[in-house]
Amino acid sequence: MATVKDTLDPIKGRAPLVTSGATFKEITDAVAAPLEADNYRAWWVCFLVAVFFLGIFLVSVSYLIWEGTGIWGLNNPVGWGWAIVNFVFWVGIGHAGTLISAVLFLFRQDWRTSINRYAEAMTIFAVICALMFPGIHVGRIWVIYWVFPIPNQMDMWPNFMSPLLWDVFAVSTYFTVSLLFWYVGLIPDFATMRDRSKTKARKIAYGIFALGWRGSMRHWLNYERTYLILAALATPLVLSVHTIVSFDFAVSNVYGWHTTIFPPYFVAGAIFSGFAMVLTLIIPARKIFKLEHIVTTKHLENMAKIILLTGSLVGYAYGMEFFIAMYSGNQYEQFAFANRMFGDYAWAYWIMVSCNVITPQFFWFKKMRRNVVVLFVLSIFVNIGMWFERFVITMSLSADPLPSAHGYFSPTIWDITTLIGSFGLFFTLFFLFIRFIPMVAIAEVKTVLPQADPHWHPEDEGAGHSDEAGSQEVTAHG
Amino acid sequence: MAEKKIYGMLAEFDSTRAIYHACEEVRDEGYKHWDACTPFPVHGLDKAMGLPPSKIPWIVLGMAILGGIAGFTLQWWTTVIDYPILIAGKPMFSWPAFMPVTFELTVLFGAFGAVFGMFGVNRLPTFNHPLFNSERFQAVTDDKFFIAIEARDPLYDKRKTKKLFKKLGATHIELVEE
Numbered sequence A: 001m002a003t004v005k006d007t008l009d010p011i012k013g014r015a016p017l018v019t020s021g022a023t024f025k026e027i028t029d030a031v032a033a034p035l036e037a038d039n040y041r042a043w044w045v046c047f048l049v050a051v052f053f054l055g056i057f058l059v060s061v062s063y064l065i066w067e068g069t070g071i072w073g074l075n076n077p078v079g080w081g082w083a084i085v086n087f088v089f090w091v092g093i094g095h096a097g098t099l100i101s102a103v104l105f106l107f108r109q110d111w112r113t114s115i116n117r118y119a120e121a122m123t124i125f126a127v128i129c130a131l132m133f134p135g136i137h138v139g140r141i142w143v144i145y146w147v148f149p150i151p152n153q154m155d156m157w158p159n160f161m162s163p164l165l166w167d168v169f170a171v172s173t174y175f176t177v178s179l180l181f182w183y184v185g186l187i188p189d190f191a192t193m194r195d196r197s198k199t200k201a202r203k204i205a206y207g208i209f210a211l212g213w214r215g216s217m218r219h220w221l222n223y224e225r226t227y228l229i230l231a232a233l234a235t236p237l238v239l240s241v242h243t244i245v246s247f248d249f250a251v252s253n254v255y256g257w258h259t260t261i262f263p264p265y266f267v268a269g270a271i272f273s274g275f276a277m278v279l280t281l282i283i284p285a286r287k288i289f290k291l292e293h294i295v296t297t298k299h300l301e302n303m304a305k306i307i308l309l310t311g312s313l314v315g316y317a318y319g320m321e322f323f324i325a326m327y328s329g330n331q332y333e334q335f336a337f338a339n340r341m342f343g344d345y346a347w348a349y350w351i352m353v354s355c356n357v358i359t360p361q362f363f364w365f366k367k368m369r370r371n372v373v374v375l376f377v378l379s380i381f382v383n384i385g386m387w388f389e390r391f392v393i394t395m396s397l398s399a400d401p402l403p404s405a406h407g408y409f410s411p412t413i414w415d416i417t418t419l420i421g422s423f424g425l426f427f428t429l430f431f432l433f434i435r436f437i438p439m440v441a442i443a444e445v446k447t448v449l450p451q452a453d454p455h456w457h458p459e460d461e462g463a464g465h466s467d468e469a470g471s472q473e474v475t476a477h478g
Numbered sequence B: 001m002a003e004k005k006i007y008g009m010l011a012e013f014d015s016t017r018a019i020y021h022a023c024e025e026v027r028d029e030g031y032k033h034w035d036a037c038t039p040f041p042v043h044g045l046d047k048a049m050g051l052p053p054s055k056i057p058w059i060v061l062g063m064a065i066l067g068g069i070a071g072f073t074l075q076w077w078t079t080v081i082d083y084p085i086l087i088a089g090k091p092m093f094s095w096p097a098f099m100p101v102t103f104e105l106t107v108l109f110g111a112f113g114a115v116f117g118m119f120g121v122n123r124l125p126t127f128n129h130p131l132f133n134s135e136r137f138q139a140v141t142d143d144k145f146f147i148a149i150e151a152r153d154p155l156y157d158k159r160k161t162k163k164l165f166k167k168l169g170a171t172h173i174e175l176v177e178e
Helices: A024-035 A041-067 A083-108 A112-113 A116-136 A141-147 A164-194 A200-212 A219-250 A261-290 A297-328 A329-340 A346-364 A370-400 A413-436 A442-447 B016-029 B045-049 B056-082 B095-122 B136-141 B158-166
Strands: A473-475 B008-015 B034-037 B145-150 B171-178
Touching: A024 A164, A024 A413, A024 A442, A041 A116, A041 A413, A041 A473, A083 A116, A083 A164, A083 A219, A083 A261, A083 A413, A083 B008, A112 A116, A112 A297, A116 A141, A116 A164, A116 A261, A116 A329, A116 A413, A116 B045, A116 B158, A141 B171, A164 A200, A164 A219, A164 A370, A164 A442, A164 B095, A219 B034, A219 B095, A261 A297, A261 A346, A261 A370, A261 B016, A297 A329, A297 A346, A297 A370, A329 A346, A329 A370, A346 A370, B008 B016, B008 B136, B008 B158, B016 B034, B016 B045, B016 B145, B016 B158, B045 B158, B136 B171, B158 B171
Parallel strands: A473 B171
Antiparallel strands: B008 B145, B008 B171, B034 B145
């Protein structure tokens, strides 16, 4: 694999984030190119495949609403099946986007600029998928408004002491704030697309979303402050969301769930799975859309390092759960964990451990971190592993302390189509995104180019900026 | 139709370095009604322009406090006052259990304050603006940097302002109609 030779930024003394010494214009052109292509045949193929799976999702959900949750493999004692597994899986994926856009922004990790738009889009679409499951699994979807504190025919209010209600607030706030954050970041780029538009329809469409942005420094001042504050708000928010998701489990009295390690363990797992999903999505995209000089190997390597860190945290949490169960001296707790490892779902447990604990260890090696194929394959393993983690946790329900109440959950065809279909929903939205919205934050990437710094000196200074530049006066007509 | 009013004079620059020094000069000349437009936020340009700090943090603080109070009051009123139900033997006023929702609403209101506060302060959306009358101004979202001095500025003088822009190394100068 060819690696780009690292040259150093003249001011920061570090390797530049965007390689090949791109100019501002080249950045705009490179990012806008996929949105202005003449030939979308490949896109249509991908999009229609995604729409097909979206159709499967819609059919599954419609049948669910018609017939009820009995079409799923739920039973007694496993009253919570794939709906919660899929919900936690999708919400977790979303977390990497916020981590990249907010947490890395606060830590001034400039490398995030090349991937934050993409990762935030992934967040929003993943959270949409996640929100589907609590929405549809309630059985009587026509009274879903009972989860919100709005007056209803029973004159009752939701129970604010329940983690399930906290979840409603946490995930819907998370979705709203992520969307606002994403949109604020997009405004200058919509303006760029507006100003590049060749057709009137495009100009109007992008123009509406650009809100008449004209790059005024007086606006940028407030804009940058808003962006910083949103990052500062989103950082504790993202931690709170998966903490509260983990409360759905941890607050209930089920052996294997009722542990204090759940919040940090869930947050680490969420970031772990999310970064894997970012890699899965961006590795093909940077190749197809020729953005390899903007999303460089260095970006991928940094993400691999975060996967290694969070994957090891998750592995530590698996070990610590067992230790605490053993150390507690509580035989039911001990049974719950031994049962995970050797019980009915041992197969799922060992898939989870191999994918989540062993896979990231490859990233100790620089060669692996910089190998695109390895990254892509391993990221898919992580995605699979993290789905199984939630499955393993949820299946604690199958082994009640009373052996006569033990059961086994098997998914029906409808469980499977709903899960596969949710990927259709995700990718339909994703393909629409890459077709119509700049997938790299154009304005932000420009700020990390060396020439964006007012103190930057081109080596061949002298050309340009003098009277001979031929200033002329023209009156614009409008 | 009468001749259109002139909005101001627009100067184009090629680099962040040029616009930075140009802004410092325009500021020191004492102009008040002027603006710099750039494809991305140029670091430190607000200082070079002499702009006061943003008001956004105060809006966010106010909204976040409001959100927190609203969230807590909502939970207290619904659970303790309006329809008290004993759940799991917990006290009616189980305030620690109200913290997650209080926190979420604090963040939600704060974020609304940040985004819509920014729209308000910046007067967005403003779909039309005199500067859009300039063909060349379209490059402001690509790779060019602009300074516009408005005709209503007391120091504005067609000849003097143009001379200033020339001295500062503008690569193109034009008048923009209202």
